[in-house]
Amino acid sequence: MEIILSILTGLLFAAGLFLMLHKGMVKLILGIMMLSYATNLFIFIVARITRGLPAIIPRNQDVLANSFADPVSQALILTAIVIGFGIQAFAIVLIKRVYAATGTTNMDELNKTDNLE
Amino acid sequence: MQNVYLLSVLLIPLLTAITILFLWGKVVAQKIVGAISSILYLFAAIMLFNQALTSGMAIENVGNWPIGFGIVLVVDQLSAIFLMLCAILSVVAFWYGSSFIESKASLSIFLPVYFFLLFGLSGAFMAGDIFNLYVWFEVMLVSSFVLFTIGASRSQLEASLKYVTINVVSSALFLIGIGILYGLTGTLNMAMLGKLLPELQNQTLATVGASFFLISFGIKAAIFPLFFWLPATYHTAPIGFTALVVALLTKVGIYSLIRFFTIIYPLQGTPIQPILLVLAAFTMVVGVFGAAAQTDFRRILSFHIVSQIGYMIMGIAIYTPLAIAGALFFVVHNVLVKTNLFFIAGLVGKLFGTYKLKELGGIMQKLPFVAILFAISAFSLTGIPPLTGFWGKYLLAKGGFETGNTLITIVTAVSLGVSLLTLFSMTKIWNEAFWKPFPNICGDLEPSTNFRSILKAYPGMLVSIFVLTAIILVISFFPNSSIEWCMSAAENIINRDMYINGILQHN
Numbered sequence: 001m002e003i004i005l006s007i008l009t010g011l012l013f014a015a016g017l018f019l020m021l022h023k024g025m026v027k028l029i030l031g032i033m034m035l036s037y038a039t040n041l042f043i044f045i046v047a048r049i050t051r052g053l054p055a056i057i058p059r060n061q062d063v064l065a066n067s068f069a070d071p072v073s074q075a076l077i078l079t080a081i082v083i084g085f086g087i088q089a090f091a092i093v094l095i096k097r098v099y100a101a102t103g104t105t106n107m108d109e110l111n112k113t114d115n116l117e
Numbered sequence: 118m119q120n121v122y123l124l125s126v127l128l129i130p131l132l133t134a135i136t137i138l139f140l141w142g143k144v145v146a147q148k149i150v151g152a153i154s155s156i157l158y159l160f161a162a163i164m165l166f167n168q169a170l171t172s173g174m175a176i177e178n179v180g181n182w183p184i185g186f187g188i189v190l191v192v193d194q195l196s197a198i199f200l201m202l203c204a205i206l207s208v209v210a211f212w213y214g215s216s217f218i219e220s221k222a223s224l225s226i227f228l229p230v231y232f233f234l235l236f237g238l239s240g241a242f243m244a245g246d247i248f249n250l251y252v253w254f255e256v257m258l259v260s261s262f263v264l265f266t267i268g269a270s271r272s273q274l275e276a277s278l279k280y281v282t283i284n285v286v287s288s289a290l291f292l293i294g295i296g297i298l299y300g301l302t303g304t305l306n307m308a309m310l311g312k313l314l315p316e317l318q319n320q321t322l323a324t325v326g327a328s329f330f331l332i333s334f335g336i337k338a339a340i341f342p343l344f345f346w347l348p349a350t351y352h353t354a355p356i357g358f359t360a361l362v363v364a365l366l367t368k369v370g371i372y373s374l375i376r377f378f379t380i381i382y383p384l385q386g387t388p389i390q391p392i393l394l395v396l397a398a399f400t401m402v403v404g405v406f407g408a409a410a411q412t413d414f415r416r417i418l419s420f421h422i423v424s425q426i427g428y429m430i431m432g433i434a435i436y437t438p439l440a441i442a443g444a445l446f447f448v449v450h451n452v453l454v455k456t457n458l459f460f461i462a463g464l465v466g467k468l469f470g471t472y473k474l475k476e477l478g479g480i481m482q483k484l485p486f487v488a489i490l491f492a493i494s495a496f497s498l499t500g501i502p503p504l505t506g507f508w509g510k511y512l513l514a515k516g517g518f519e520t521g522n523t524l525i526t527i528v529t530a531v532s533l534g535v536s537l538l539t540l541f542s543m544t545k546i547w548n549e550a551f552w553k554p555f556p557n558i559c560g561d562l563e564p565s566t567n568f569r570s571i572l573k574a575y576p577g578m579l580v581s582i583f584v585l586t587a588i589i590l591v592i593s594f595f596p597n598s599s600i601e602w603c604m605s606a607a608e609n610i611i612n613r614d615m616y617i618n619g620i621l622q623h624n
Contacts (some may be wrong), residue, residue: 020282028278032285039292045299061582073299077246080292083255087288091281097266098274110275113349 216577219356338370401427442517
């Protein structure tokens with residue numbers, strides 16, 4: 001399972017970066033989304049995958065005796081998803097405004113701020 | 118016992134931002150609330166600074182979880198210096214911004230977002246947990262996105278799209294670094310990581326994790342191959358909106374680099390140290406040549422930030438107490454001087470309606486006091502004794518040459534050469550904007566413009582420039598105590614035990 005997920009994460013990173021480097025503006029947003037999904041999956045995998053072992057202490061015990069799924073990494077991912085969602089929402093509104101102001105979705109044409117005068 | 122000042126440094130900006138949001142549209146009331154809170158914030162930061170100096174550290178264990186499980190907020194001397202700078206800047210940038218921005222609609226957005234940005238900045242400086250640091254970074258970044266886009270002119274939107282994208286990449290790399298360190302050690306607490314990481318068997322993977330942090334913080338701090346977003350972005354938005362971002366955002370990157378490469382992953386003797394030294398040299402050189410090629414007041418200043426970041430990186434990479442103290446002093450110097458230069462650029466742009474050096478001129482004859490204020494800051498930036506830049510460069514050069522290491526000596530020598538080129542680009546602004554006769558390409562000043570009329574029209578802008586210049590002069594002529602604070606902070610951070618034990622033994 002780890003191997004499949006690792007390959008999937010790698011593919012998501014590759015796809016995300018490829019789309020971000022593309023000149024299309026909508027593809028940029030898709031790239032941003034894929035990159036944040038890839039990082040979330042990455043954190044999920046590095047915290048080790050355990051199956052069917054929730055971190056819940058049974059009624060008659062004080063501590064968890066056996067191994068359990070790490071709740072910290074899940075909390076991290078949850079936070080990262082929420083933050084990523086906010087950034088994506090901002091980015092989507094931003095490209096809409098950029099398109100309205102410039103009339104183009106070609107990122108290669110947005111080089112005005114770099115030019116020497 | 119709750120640490121009142123530590124919590125109020127966080128809560129004042131948050132509560133102010135929320136209060137100001139409720140006063141939407143009532144600009145006068147918003148300004149009054151903002152002005153009072155920024156003074157209260159400064160007061161809380163001074164008290165916290167004092168506390169950190171006397172007791173070394175202020176710790177707040179949020180939620181009372183055992184250390185290592187919950188979030189801790191830590192203010193050691195390093196954080197205290199940055200918080201203090203942030204507080205001083207927040208007061209003057211507030212005056213400047215609320216006087217610079219004339220449109221009521223823009224002010225209504227600017228004021229609340231400004232305090233959310235301050236909230237994120239103060240949180241980032243006191244996070245004792247790497248994931249918490251990430252969250253504060255995002256608070257800060259989202260606020261800065263909004264500040265960069267207020268007004269929504271074409272160049273602002275273009276620049277913001279690049280700025281947002283590069284920061285998304287940087288945050289993703291930061292998260293990957295966090296993931297690697299968490300997978301290796303099972304903790305996110307900085308002190309705990311600092312204790313566990315050097316004892317680890319798998320040092321290679323630790324170095325891989327550290328390089329993710331280097332790249333992510335490097336993008337934020339704008340170091341050599343990762344700086345391209347900065348000169349493309351900083352000159353687009355009006356300086357009144359972005360003063361705090363321009364002054365402090367890259368410095369948060371520097372702060373995180375210092376924190377990470379001392380406490381968590383001590384740099385000395387690792388493969389990253391020589392890389393960082395070489396990057397520092399390239400950052401200095403490329404930044405200063407980039408600035409020399411520009412012909413716009415604000416673009417020269419923006420490119421210069423990159424060059425100055427190189428000095429700070431050099432101080433971290435040399436990794437002796439003296440060099441880190443030099444880097445810290447350089448941060449203090451640079452934040453004050455650079456912001457003041459941007460403020461003066463903003464004032465000149467406001468009066469003349471242009472930032473192009475070709476169209477500017479004759480400020481020396483028309484407004485001699487502006488020219489003098491600019492000269493003080495420009496001299497300080499180039500490092501002419503006895504102004505602040507000289508002390509910073511002196512500490513860095515002394516720290517560098519003392520080590521006797523060949524690579525460090527070469528990089529330090531490069532840094533001295535870069536100072537000369539800095540002088541060149543400051544002279545360029547001086548000659549073009551201040552000294553040459555007015556070229557009459559675009560509209561001239563109103564003939565009645567003088568000190569009094571500017572003070573009447575833009576009181577906040579003028580007062581903030583004068584206050585910053587006064588602070589620069591005080592630090593220049595009485596550098597002893599600031600250098601002592603930087604030395605003490607650098608020694609504490611380099612002897613990692615104090616920070617690590619201070620947190621781990623806190624109950």
